[in-house]
Amino acid sequence: MTHEPTHEPEDLNDPKTTTATTGTDEVRPAREREMGLDAESGEKPLLLLIGSSSKRNREFILRSVAPRYRLWLLQPAEVSWEAPYVVGNTVVDNTGADELVEAAREVAARHDVAGVFCYDEGLVWPAAFVSQALGLPGNPPEVIAACRDKNATRVALDLAGVPQPLSIGVASLDEALAAADKIGYPVVLKPRGLAGSMGVKLAADPEEVAAAYAAATAVSYPGVPVYEVSVLVEEYVDGPEISIDAVFYDGTCVPLALARKRVGFAPFFEEVGHLVDAADPLLADPELVDALRRAHDALGFHTGVTHTEFRLGPRGPRLLEVNARLGGDMIPYLGHLATGVDIALAAADVAAGREPDVTVKHRKAATVAFLYPERDLTVETVTVNEDRLTPPVHSAEVLADPGAVLRLPPRGYIARYGRIITLADTPEEAQVDTTGIIEITGRPLPAPAAEVTAR
Numbered sequence: 001m002t003h004e005p006t007h008e009p010e011d012l013n014d015p016k017t018t019t020a021t022t023g024t025d026e027v028r029p030a031r032e033r034e035m036g037l038d039a040e041s042g043e044k045p046l047l048l049l050i051g052s053s054s055k056r057n058r059e060f061i062l063r064s065v066a067p068r069y070r071l072w073l074l075q076p077a078e079v080s081w082e083a084p085y086v087v088g089n090t091v092v093d094n095t096g097a098d099e100l101v102e103a104a105r106e107v108a109a110r111h112d113v114a115g116v117f118c119y120d121e122g123l124v125w126p127a128a129f130v131s132q133a134l135g136l137p138g139n140p141p142e143v144i145a146a147c148r149d150k151n152a153t154r155v156a157l158d159l160a161g162v163p164q165p166l167s168i169g170v171a172s173l174d175e176a177l178a179a180a181d182k183i184g185y186p187v188v189l190k191p192r193g194l195a196g197s198m199g200v201k202l203a204a205d206p207e208e209v210a211a212a213y214a215a216a217t218a219v220s221y222p223g224v225p226v227y228e229v230s231v232l233v234e235e236y237v238d239g240p241e242i243s244i245d246a247v248f249y250d251g252t253c254v255p256l257a258l259a260r261k262r263v264g265f266a267p268f269f270e271e272v273g274h275l276v277d278a279a280d281p282l283l284a285d286p287e288l289v290d291a292l293r294r295a296h297d298a299l300g301f302h303t304g305v306t307h308t309e310f311r312l313g314p315r316g317p318r319l320l321e322v323n324a325r326l327g328g329d330m331i332p333y334l335g336h337l338a339t340g341v342d343i344a345l346a347a348a349d350v351a352a353g354r355e356p357d358v359t360v361k362h363r364k365a366a367t368v369a370f371l372y373p374e375r376d377l378t379v380e381t382v383t384v385n386e387d388r389l390t391p392p393v394h395s396a397e398v399l400a401d402p403g404a405v406l407r408l409p410p411r412g413y414i415a416r417y418g419r420i421i422t423l424a425d426t427p428e429e430a431q432v433d434t435t436g437i438i439e440i441t442g443r444p445l446p447a448p449a450a451e452v453t454a455r
Contacts, residue, residue: 045114045352046070046087048104050094050127053120055081056399056419060333061119061326061344062086069348071117072107074100095122097129097141104130115351119326119344124148137353139324143300147324150192150232153299157319160298162291164319165235165311171228176213177206179233186236188269189216192229198413202236202267209233215268215410237311237318242282243274244292245327245335245343247305247358249350253293254358256305256343257335258283259327264372268409272370276334277427278363288317295319305347307331330421334366337394337423364423365430366394371418372408377442379404382417388437392424396437405445 049071052058062085065071073082073089082089092103107113115136118127124144131138146152154167168179169192180187180203189212190200199219201212216231241261247254258280262273282288292308299322307327309320326332332343340361349356382398389396399416400406406415418438424430 044068044070046072046111047115047117047348047351048107048113048130049073049082049086050100050116050118050130051075051120051123052082056397057328057330058119060330064336064342064344065117065348068345069114069117069352072111072113074103074107095126097126100126101129101133104134108134115348115353117348117351119347121148121323121325121328124324131351137303137351139301139303144324146299147301147306147322150190150321151229153322154232156298157295160294162295162298162319163316165237167232167234169229170213170231170233173210173213176209176231176233180206180209183233183235188234188236189213190232190234191216191219192232200269201410202269204267208267211410212267218410219413237313239312239314241269241309241311241320243307243309243327243331244288245305245307245332246292247343247346247350247356248296248302249356251302253289253296255283255289255292256341256346256358257327257331257338259329259331259334261309262369265409270372270409270413271329272372273368274329274331274334275365275367275427275431276331276338277365278338278360279365285317291317291319295322304350305332305343329370330368330419334368334421337366337421338364364425365427367422367427367430369420369422369434370399370416371420371434371438371440372415373406373417373440373442376405376407376411376415376445378445379406379417380441380443382438382440384418384438385436392422392430392432393434393437394421394423396420398438400440406442407445 047069052073052075066085070087071085073079073086074092074094076093078091079086079089090103090107093099113134116127116131116138118124125141125148128138128141128144132140146156151169157164166183170176170179186202186204188202199216201215203209203212213231243259243261244255245257247256257276259274259276261271263269264272305326307323307325310317311320326344326347335341335343341358346356379400379402381402382400384396384398397419399419406417408415417440420434420437422430422432
């Protein structure tokens with residue numbers, strides 16, 4: 001089923017009811033932004049948007065992209081929050097490559113399509129079939145599959161000599177125990193196909209390996225396959241963890257945002273916050289940038305924006321994973337705030353075969369902190385205290401509605417009820433006490449059952 005709304009995108013500067021800001025947002029998309037009109041037709045180019053994901057976490061992407069591109073959404077549901085940003089939609093199962101390609105061909109038969117745009121972890125692989133079938137910019141599906149499949153990533157990087165942790169794929173607890181003995185404790189166990197640190201756990205002995213294996217095999221994500229050899233046992237690299245969102249276009253690699261990650265809920269690696277500093281010296285670190293480039297060359301990734309994670313160990317950076325999409329956790333937005341480079345728009349430009357604007361406009365520091373309850377609970381209220389929204393606090397947003405069930409690792413993941421973003425001239429000024437800005441009330445859940453469940 002297809003629909004073609006006739007309305008224009010909403011005023012992108014209108015405040016949202018779920019977000020309070022201090023008015024320090026210097027990078028919100030404006031009407032005067034270059035529209036990127038097609039030279040012949042006078043229209044904005046059309047991108048096929050494969051999935052839209054969560055409004056709270058991904059709306060900033062469409063706010064950036066819609067002023068320059070018309071978006072046609074392909075997803076299983078009718079348009080909802082995406083309505084102000086799209087010009088049409090097709091209701092289709094977008095997790096299946098064949099159905100998605102057929103639906104995309106129908107749109108392309110009636111409209112000139114410039115590219116395929118996707119930022120959802122579970123959909124980047126089927127989206128690659130669409131760009132391939134329509135002869136549009138992008139990477140072959142096998143390249144995207146190699147990025148998603150952490151074991152395939154390890155094999156490719158090993159052949160290319162890219163520094164990374166020692167890794168062994170396992171299909172049973174016995175194999176996991178044997179792998180841990182071979183690698184040496186402590187080890188990290190992780191699901192082979194997931195991202196966002198879901199199900200990732202540190203284990204210091206055989207008993208902890210058993211618990212970590214249970215956690216790693218219990219989680220899943222829509223659209224991401226579960227492999228027969230489903231868990232990786234890896235060498236633990238002690239040191240800070242970072243991520244790099246970088247754009248690849250016409251043979252070039254440009255790091256755009258380097259985020260220093262904060263993790264919590266040890267021995268899990270739940271991501272509880274990030275810092276993006278436009279002046280971070282690691283952005284120009286030769287060893288790190290070389291590893292980033294060689295990793296993508298080894299995987300065959302040449303067009304798009306990726307989110308690559310490293311650990312800075314005592315022997316140098318060790319690559320953890322390459323995600324063939326924009327980073328999550330608002331990292332591209334932090335990068336936009338910190339540098340003025342619109343990473344979401346850069347991803348759309350590359351998808352359309354256009355050279356992205358990667359010129360740094362200013363150098364600031366931006367952070368995001370995610371708020372978690374002290375224990376498992378059912379949410380009753382989440383309230384933003386707007387009188388606390390003073391600089392460097394940039395925005396505060398509610399992430400959990402009344403009735404939501406929040407479970408902490410290992411019973412659940414990403415159990416966040418709020419998000420606070422700060423912006424300042426330096427990292428020191430950006431990192432402030434956020435206590436009391438967002439408050440939660442809720443009903444505690446009963447003592448956890450023995451099994452591990454994913455939210």
